[in-house]
Amino acid sequence: MIRGNSRRFAQRSERLRVALGTLLLGSATAALGAAPVSIEGNWLNPSIGTPDNHTAAGLAVTRNERGELAVKITLPITNMFGIALGNAEADGDGKYVIRAQDVRLTLKDADTLVVAGVIDDPIPMHRSTALPAQPPAPNPPAGPAPRWRTRLGGAIYAAPVVRDGIAYVGNTDGVLFAVKLADGAPLWNFPAGRPIYGPALATDEALYFASDNGYLYRLNRADGKEVWKYDLGDGRVRRIPPNPQVFDYDGHSPAPLLADGIVYIGAGDGSFHAVRADGGARVWRVQSNDRIRTSAALHGAQVVFATMNGWVVAVDRASGAEAWSLKKTAEYTSGPALLGDIVVVGNRGSVLRAIDANRGTELWKQNYWGSWIESTAVFRDGRGYIGSGDLFLVSCFDPQTGTNLWRTHVNGWVLDRPALTDAHVYVGVSAGRRRNAALVHQSSALTALDRKTGTLLWSWSMPEWDGAFLSGFVAGPTVADGLVIAAGLDGSLYAFPEQHSISSPR
Numbered sequence: 001m002i003r004g005n006s007r008r009f010a011q012r013s014e015r016l017r018v019a020l021g022t023l024l025l026g027s028a029t030a031a032l033g034a035a036p037v038s039i040e041g042n043w044l045n046p047s048i049g050t051p052d053n054h055t056a057a058g059l060a061v062t063r064n065e066r067g068e069l070a071v072k073i074t075l076p077i078t079n080m081f082g083i084a085l086g087n088a089e090a091d092g093d094g095k096y097v098i099r100a101q102d103v104r105l106t107l108k109d110a111d112t113l114v115v116a117g118v119i120d121d122p123i124p125m126h127r128s129t130a131l132p133a134q135p136p137a138p139n140p141p142a143g144p145a146p147r148w149r150t151r152l153g154g155a156i157y158a159a160p161v162v163r164d165g166i167a168y169v170g171n172t173d174g175v176l177f178a179v180k181l182a183d184g185a186p187l188w189n190f191p192a193g194r195p196i197y198g199p200a201l202a203t204d205e206a207l208y209f210a211s212d213n214g215y216l217y218r219l220n221r222a223d224g225k226e227v228w229k230y231d232l233g234d235g236r237v238r239r240i241p242p243n244p245q246v247f248d249y250d251g252h253s254p255a256p257l258l259a260d261g262i263v264y265i266g267a268g269d270g271s272f273h274a275v276r277a278d279g280g281a282r283v284w285r286v287q288s289n290d291r292i293r294t295s296a297a298l299h300g301a302q303v304v305f306a307t308m309n310g311w312v313v314a315v316d317r318a319s320g321a322e323a324w325s326l327k328k329t330a331e332y333t334s335g336p337a338l339l340g341d342i343v344v345v346g347n348r349g350s351v352l353r354a355i356d357a358n359r360g361t362e363l364w365k366q367n368y369w370g371s372w373i374e375s376t377a378v379f380r381d382g383r384g385y386i387g388s389g390d391l392f393l394v395s396c397f398d399p400q401t402g403t404n405l406w407r408t409h410v411n412g413w414v415l416d417r418p419a420l421t422d423a424h425v426y427v428g429v430s431a432g433r434r435r436n437a438a439l440v441h442q443s444s445a446l447t448a449l450d451r452k453t454g455t456l457l458w459s460w461s462m463p464e465w466d467g468a469f470l471s472g473f474v475a476g477p478t479v480a481d482g483l484v485i486a487a488g489l490d491g492s493l494y495a496f497p498e499q500h501s502i503s504s505p506r
Contacts, residue, residue, distance in 0.1 A: 039069065039088065039096060039105060043113045043125035044132075052404040055369060057123065058131040059105075059115060061088065071098060071105075073118060074131045077369050078390045079440035081134045085118075119369065134440060138411050143446060143460030146494040147483070148184035152177050154195070156487035157241070157251050159416055162480035163202040163221070168209075169475075169487050170196025172241070176209055178224060179493055181481050188224035192217065195239070198253030198295070201263075206277070208256040208263055212239060216256065216265055216273070218280060228280035230273070237268035237291065244432070244469045250308075251415070251474060252333055252374070254295040257303065259317065264303050266292025272305055272313075274320060284320035288313060294335030294376065297343070299357045306332035306345055312355060324360030328353070335376040337384075339399045344384060346373025352386065354402060364402040374415040375476075380451070387414025387427055392442070394418065394427055396454060406454035412442040416476035419484070421498065424457070425449040426484050428473025431464065444472020446486045446496060460496065462488060 044058040055077035064070045069088040074081050085103055088096040094107035103117040111127045154173035161168045166187065170176040172195040178187040194213035201208040206227065207219045214235025218227040242249045257264040262283055263275045268291045274283035290309035297304045302314045302323050308331040314323040330349025337344045342363065343355040350370050354363040368388055375387035377399075384399045392412055396405045412429035419426040427449070431442035447459040464471045470489060477486040484496040 039107060039113060042128045042131050043115075044128035045123050045125045048119070048123050049367070049369075053367060056132050057115075057119060057125065058128065059085075059113070059125060060131060069096070071103075075119070075369070076132050076135075078371055079392055080390075081132070081440070083439070137441070137443065138409055138456055138459075140447070140456040140459045143448065143458040144497050146460070146496050148495050150179055150184040150186065150493045151491055152179075152186075152493055153491050155241075155489045155491055156493070157197045157474050157489075158253070158487065159199045159476040160478045160485045160487050160493065161200045161202050161255075162478050162485060163204075165481060166221075167478070167480075167485050167493065168200045168202055168207055169493060170198075170200065170209060170211070171491060172196070174211060174213070176200065176207075176219075176224070177493075178221075181483060181485070181495065184493065184495060190217075190219055190224045190226070194235075196253070197239070197251060199255040201256040201258055203258065208258070208277075210253060210256065210265060210267075212253075212268075214267075216263070216275060216280075218277070230275050230280045230282070232265070232267040232269075232273060233271060234268035239268070242432070242470045242474075250291070250293060250333075252293045254292065254305075254335070257296050257298065259298055259303075262317070264296050264317070266294070266296060266305050266307075268293070270307065272296070272315070272320070274317070286315060286320040286322075290331075293333060297336045297338045299338055299341070299343070302357075304336045304338070304343055304357065306334075306336050306347075308332065310347065310349075312336060312343065312345055312360070314357070314360060326355055326360050326362065334373045334386075337377040337379065339379045339384070342399055344377045344386075344399060346375070346377070346386065348372045352377075352397075352402065354399065366397070366402040366404070374413075376417040378417050378420055380420045385418045385420060385425055385451075387416070387418060389413050389415065392440070394425060394449060394454070396425075396451075408449055408454040408456055410445075410447050410449075410456065410459070411440075412444055412472065415474045419477045419479045420451060421479055423451055424498075425451050425454075426477045426479065428475055428477055428486055429459075430470055430472035430474045430489065433464065433469050433471075444489075446473055446477060446484065446494070448484075462490065465490070 058074040060072045071085045072082045086098040086100045091097040096105040106114045154171040156171045167179045174192045174194045176190045192211035207221045215229040266272045270288040290307045304314045306312045310328045313325045330347040332347045334346035341357045346352040350368040352366040371390040377384045377386040384397045393407045395407045412431045429445045431444040444462045445459040448457045475487040486494045
């Protein structure tokens with residue numbers, strides 16, 4: 001999802017191919033007849049997919065200065081317009097191959113090209129005079145100015161948690177802060193010493209959070225004093241935050257989950273723990289086979305978690321014994337979300353999936369066209385809401401079927417869960433500095449949408465700063481006490497008014 005040059009696009013295309021299957025054919029069965037000698041020109045299919053989830057797909061094939069057939073792809077739903085795929089080489093009568101990407105092009109007749117290996121199922125494209133052009137960026141009304149802004153130091157990836165008028169948030173400096181909502185004044189801080197990428201859990205008396213130093217902490221919520229710490233065993237596990245040169249980056253950590261006096265949390269070494277909330281003693285520990293970087297969810301007597309190597313697992317809360325597991329091919333960096341007996345979870349294979357929470361069987365899946373799903377779904381009034389990466393979309397969907405009810409373009413990556421009220425959806429939007437002109441420019445912002453219709457209501461833009469690859473809001477916002485609390489990669493905590501007039505033009 002975060003990529004910036006042609007070499008990294010090659011990596012991405014392979015992931016798309018593996019995750020979503022072959023786009024457009026394995027082999028053409030129709031006779032070629034009098035096939036044209038060249039596939040030069042524009043090829044377009046104006047609508048592939050389903051009515052609630054469709055896009056155009058096009059190829060431009062030109063002869064370069066060396067006489068090679070250079071191929072570029074346009075896929076508007078992923079905000080790609082003319083991305084280089086490589087050179088097509090002849091591979092038989094009317095057949096061509098782009099070897100580096102394992103993309104195959106077959107002429108069915110003079111005006112039909114079938115393309116395999118880019119997106120979904122075999123799809124024919126037809127000759128076209130032009131391909132879709134980049135649309136203008138959304139231009140919503142300007143958002144309200146923040147009521148206050150408090151600089152806390154290092155970049156913030158963890159969503160703020162609010163209780164009793166106080167916001168709690170950790171940063172990459174390894175410090176957890178308590179900040180007053182009334183004016184943004186810091187109350188206390190706790191230096192864990194290594195980055196904090198996950199949200200805290202706040203109760204009446206305590207605060208629980210995990211740090212990259214390998215410990216789960218319990219603090220007194222009133223003064224930030226340590227009560228106990230528990231060794232998760234993952235203090236030496238590597239982490240690579242979002243980076244323009246590294247594909248397998250890692251910018252999430254789980255929030256602790258508390259139920260019946262037991263704290264449940266996964267760790268970077270693939271272990272999953274049940275810990276007594278009162279004294280920090282281990283109840284049980286189970287081992288999976290890859291990092292657990294997202295929060296778990298409760299389902300009755302079970303707790304459900306997901307791993308970075310494609311497993312969704314339900315274990316018994318009392319013993320840790322496995323109840324069921326479901327294996328897929330891609331990393332889960334979106335946490336499982338529960339609505340009744342439905343688990344909804346997205347992965348880097350570009351699939352949003354629903355699982356039967358009782359049996360661990362797949363109920364439905366929705367294709368995200370090559371976009372990683374880092375956001376965790378949230379639910380309200382029987383609807384699901386989720387962000388996406390390269391789609392730049394916030395989606396409202398039916399949790400029973402996966403059908404999209406509305407989708408809104410927000411001009412950047414939504415990498416964490418939305419925040420919901422009766423009227424609004426709030427999302428943090430982040431932007432990567434990508435030099436490829438074929439990739440749509442992104443904007444970083446806190447953005448508000450109408451919850452029922454998806455109408456983009458306002459957007460408060462955060463300026464980019466020199467030298468930064470990633471800017472804006474990776475962490476999801478939190479709504480409390482009439483405020484929207486947002487934590488930025490600039491190391492600041494912001495408070496915005498929850499209600500804002502949209503009558504003033506930008």
